[in-house]
Amino acid sequence: MELKGRVWKFGKDVDTDELFAGRFIMGGDETNQSQYQEFIARSGLSDVGHRENVPSDFLSKVAPGDIIVAEENFGIGSSRQQAAETLKFKGVRAVVADSIHRIFFRNFWNLGCPAIDMSGISAQFETGHEIVINLRQGTVKNLTTGNESEFHLVIPPWFVDMVEAGGLIPYHKSLKS
Amino acid sequence: MTLVEKILARKAGKKVVRPDEIVEVSVDLAMIHDALGAHTIARFRELGVKGIWDPAKVVVVLDHYVPNKDIDTAKKCLNIKKFVLEQGIENYYEVGKGGIAHQVLVEKGHVLPGMILVGVDSHTTTSGVMGAFATGIGVDEMAVVFKTGRLWERVPGTIRINVEGKLKPPVMSKDLMLVILKRLGVSGALFKSLQYTGSTISQMSIESRMVLTNMAIESGATNGIIEPDRRTLDFLKGRANQPFEMVQADKDAEYAETMEFHAEGIKEPMVAVPPKPSNAVGVTEVEGTKIDQAFIGACTNGRLEDLRIAARILRGRKVDKFTKVIVIPASQEVLKAALAEGLIATFVEAGAVVGPPTCGPCMEAHMGILGPGEVCISTANRNFQGRAGDATARIYLASPATAAASALKGKISDPREFF
Numbered sequence: 001m002e003l004k005g006r007v008w009k010f011g012k013d014v015d016t017d018e019l020f021a022g023r024f025i026m027g028g029d030e031t032n033q034s035q036y037q038e039f040i041a042r043s044g045l046s047d048v049g050h051r052e053n054v055p056s057d058f059l060s061k062v063a064p065g066d067i068i069v070a071e072e073n074f075g076i077g078s079s080r081q082q083a084a085e086t087l088k089f090k091g092v093r094a095v096v097a098d099s100i101h102r103i104f105f106r107n108f109w110n111l112g113c114p115a116i117d118m119s120g121i122s123a124q125f126e127t128g129h130e131i132v133i134n135l136r137q138g139t140v141k142n143l144t145t146g147n148e149s150e151f152h153l154v155i156p157p158w159f160v161d162m163v164e165a166g167g168l169i170p171y172h173k174s175l176k177s
Numbered sequence: 178m179t180l181v182e183k184i185l186a187r188k189a190g191k192k193v194v195r196p197d198e199i200v201e202v203s204v205d206l207a208m209i210h211d212a213l214g215a216h217t218i219a220r221f222r223e224l225g226v227k228g229i230w231d232p233a234k235v236v237v238v239l240d241h242y243v244p245n246k247d248i249d250t251a252k253k254c255l256n257i258k259k260f261v262l263e264q265g266i267e268n269y270y271e272v273g274k275g276g277i278a279h280q281v282l283v284e285k286g287h288v289l290p291g292m293i294l295v296g297v298d299s300h301t302t303t304s305g306v307m308g309a310f311a312t313g314i315g316v317d318e319m320a321v322v323f324k325t326g327r328l329w330e331r332v333p334g335t336i337r338i339n340v341e342g343k344l345k346p347p348v349m350s351k352d353l354m355l356v357i358l359k360r361l362g363v364s365g366a367l368f369k370s371l372q373y374t375g376s377t378i379s380q381m382s383i384e385s386r387m388v389l390t391n392m393a394i395e396s397g398a399t400n401g402i403i404e405p406d407r408r409t410l411d412f413l414k415g416r417a418n419q420p421f422e423m424v425q426a427d428k429d430a431e432y433a434e435t436m437e438f439h440a441e442g443i444k445e446p447m448v449a450v451p452p453k454p455s456n457a458v459g460v461t462e463v464e465g466t467k468i469d470q471a472f473i474g475a476c477t478n479g480r481l482e483d484l485r486i487a488a489r490i491l492r493g494r495k496v497d498k499f500t501k502v503i504v505i506p507a508s509q510e511v512l513k514a515a516l517a518e519g520l521i522a523t524f525v526e527a528g529a530v531v532g533p534p535t536c537g538p539c540m541e542a543h544m545g546i547l548g549p550g551e552v553c554i555s556t557a558n559r560n561f562q563g564r565a566g567d568a569t570a571r572i573y574l575a576s577p578a579t580a581a582a583s584a585l586k587g588k589i590s591d592p593r594e595f596f
Contacts, residue, residue: 013363013453017561022540025212026242026250030219050568073364076397077561078540079299080213081315099367102331102399103299107315154368156199156329168317169223172324 001135001164003094003114004143005067009127010097011053012071016104018051019075019083020044037089044086055127064091067133069125071097074115075104084108094133096140098122109159112167116140118151135160179335180404180426181370184310187424188293196334196433197368205309206234206287207322208296210278212241212542215253217297218260220320229264230326236268237261238281240535241542243272250543276508276534279303279391279476283383284510286416290405291424295319295328300476300558302398305390306383307413308405308424313394333370333399334433336361338389340377342440347486347592350385351478351556351576353377354392355447355457357438363455366398369433372426373403377440383412384480391477392558395454446592448554449574452562460579460591470553471496471584473577474505474532475539478556481514487581488520490595491527497587502529503545505537529584541565547572554583 020043028039048054053071068074068087074097075083084107087095094114098121108115114135121140125131130143141148153159158171165171178186178193186194188202209217214237221229229235237257245251261269268287275281278296282288282304290308294301297319304311314328322328338357344350371393378386386403393401403409405423413421448463450456473479473487484506496502504524506512512534515521524531538545539557547553547566553573555565560572575583578592 015561017540017559017564021563022542022565023546025542026253030216030253031256047563047568050562073367073397076363077299077559079297079301079313079315081216081317084315099364101364101397102368103313103315106318110315110317154197154199154331156201168321169220172224172321 001160003067003133005065005093005131007125007127007129007131008055008058008062008066008068009125010068010070010074013073013076014053014070016075016077016080016083018045020080020086021046025080025082040082040085041089044082044090062090062092065093066091067093067131068095069097069122069131070095071122072099073101075101079103081107084111088113096121096133109163110168112163114163116151116153118149121149124149135163178427179430179432180308180372180402180424181310181335181400182332183424183426184291184293185330185332194332196332198332199329200332201327201329202293204234204295204322204326204328205292206236206294207319208236208238208278208282208294208301209319210241210298211239211243211254211257213297213316214257217316217319218256220317221323224320224324226324229323232264232266235266236282236287237266238270238275238278239272240277243535244533246543272533274509276511277476277479277536280507283307283387284416284508286413286418289413289417289419289421290409291422295322299394300391302393302401303387303391303476305393305400305402306387307409308403310400310402312400331368333368335370335372336366337432337435338371338373338438339435340373340375340438340440342377344377344440344443347578347596348443348446349576349578350381350388352443352447353440354389355449355574356443358392358395358455359457360436361396361455363395363453364397366396369398371396371398371401373401378403379406382482383408384482387480388477392454395558446576446579448579448589449560451560451571451573454559454574460589463573463589464591466589467552468500468554468583468588469551470501470503470545470547471580472503472538472545472553472555472557473580474503474507474537475557476507477558478577479505479507479511481511483556483577484511484515484520487577488523490578490581490592491529491585492523494527494585496528496584500584500587502584503532503538504529505532506534508534538565554580554589556580
């Protein structure tokens with residue numbers, strides 16, 4: 001499985017309260033998928049103007065298929081899945097970072113979006129670069145510079161199948177049938 | 178094997194597990210609360226199964242947005258109650274019956290040594306105080322746990338945090354934890370477990386220990402844990418709601434790392450400067466910083482001993498005229514005990530507002546939310562930018578003693594003056 005996209009370079013220690021503030025957690029009707037997705041996409045990273053670790057034009061220019069490359073410790077903090085959902089619903093296809101916090105790591109994969117932790121990877125990318133991730137081969141390539149690196153994820157063997165099924169819930173539904 | 182490795186091995190049905198191995202374990206306890214409960218239920222319904230795997234193993238606590246602050250939160254709580262009734266979940270704590278989930282899980286005897294507990298909340302790590310493996314997960318995973326009773330986990334290597342000596346009051350376990358976080362940083366324990374050992378820990382109350390397991394997550398850790406001992410057993414007497422076995426680390430357990438701390442080395446109360454819980458400095462370094470709000474409470478520091486030390490400082494005095502002082506007991510049980518001891522009267526006399534046992538202003542859920550540029554000294558666990566309100570507000574984390582002293586003066590103050 002190959003993911004190709006445009007890079008947004010984030011800084012370090014992007015936390016879940018920043019990705020999705022507590023005041024929005026009870027918003028959105030979780031029983032109405034389209035209304036919920038629209039609300040979650042709109043509410044995330046809502047005060048990006050005050051942040052140093054997110055590109056200031058990310059909110060206005062992020063597009064479907066984009067990929068975040070971040071420095072260390074992406075997604076620290078809360079278990080709120082909305083922090084992962086807001087990135088997915090804004091169009092972010094994958095997150096590659098020097099390191100990723102456990103709960104965000106799981107949440108993002110569970111939405112069918114790979115979270116890839118590779119020590120030192122952020123130094124190889126800048127916003128606007130083109131990236132290709134090959135999940136089964138375990139490689140990340142910077143098409144702009146030509147650099148290629150390998151990753152070794154600690155994930156269950158069924159995780160890539162889960163991504164191909166569209167996430168944890170669809171994967172579990174497919175197991176039944 | 179370490180304590181965590183032993184628990185995971187037992188629940189995975191394996192003789193041995195190794196750090197960074199993927200295991201699949203059975204879950205003993207699953208907690209949802211109002212902040213993410215309705216989302217969990219919606220995802221569970223999407224799976225298309227009727228009943229949860231074992232209603233007796235589910236605990237539901239309303240703690241973030243109760244009493245409901247608006248129609249949205251009331252609707253989500255109604256959905257949760259409907260699900261609880263439909264699924265026959267006995268362990269349901271409506272507002273006024275429980276308090277903050279992490280406190281309720283422990284004080285009502287749900288969490289026992291050797292258990293595996295998951296919650297839709299990162300501070301589920303608190304329950305590791307009972308010698309359980311306790312950690313947070315997202316709502317999709319919880320939906321699957323509700324269906325299967327099973328969870329995959331990456332076995333965390335154990336970082337042993339060994340603390341020797343006696344903390345000198347008013348230095349509290351919160352100050353110790355801020356010192357530990359300063360050394361570990363906010364990512365020092367990613368995919369690792371923190372196990373607290375040493376004479377300081379064995380002489381520490383369960384309440385104080387809970388601060389350490391609560392804030393383990395702030396180092397990026399998967400969980401925090403303390404080996405069950407005499408104090409654990411005493412605490413569980415009359416609380417444990419089923420029999421349990423004491424699981425302990427092997428004598429020859431291999432630790433990823435051991436970090437040594439000396440309680441006597443902490444010369445003064447600590448304050449974590451925004452925006453990281455790991456930004457600890459001695460209180461004298463930030464003394465005099467003007468505050469707008471002081472918050473004493475949360476799953477970190479809303480227990481009886483926390484309220485006692487705050488009341489000791491506030492007794493017979495008045496809080497600063499321009500400072501909002503909010504005291505929130507962590508549970509109904511804590512509130513009841515605090516009432517009986519006269520602590521609540523002390524807070525009210527001093528000019529503090531006492532809130533019902535909930536999460537309070539910790540995560541800008543409900544009441545006490547900070548406006549632009551406001552400064553809060555808080556006994557909670559996170560001081561991320563925008564955590565408790567506007568992105569320009571600033572949160573300083575400290576012990577209840579330091580928060581109480583600061584409440585009196587309207588600026589960050591050293592509690593030693595009142596001892």
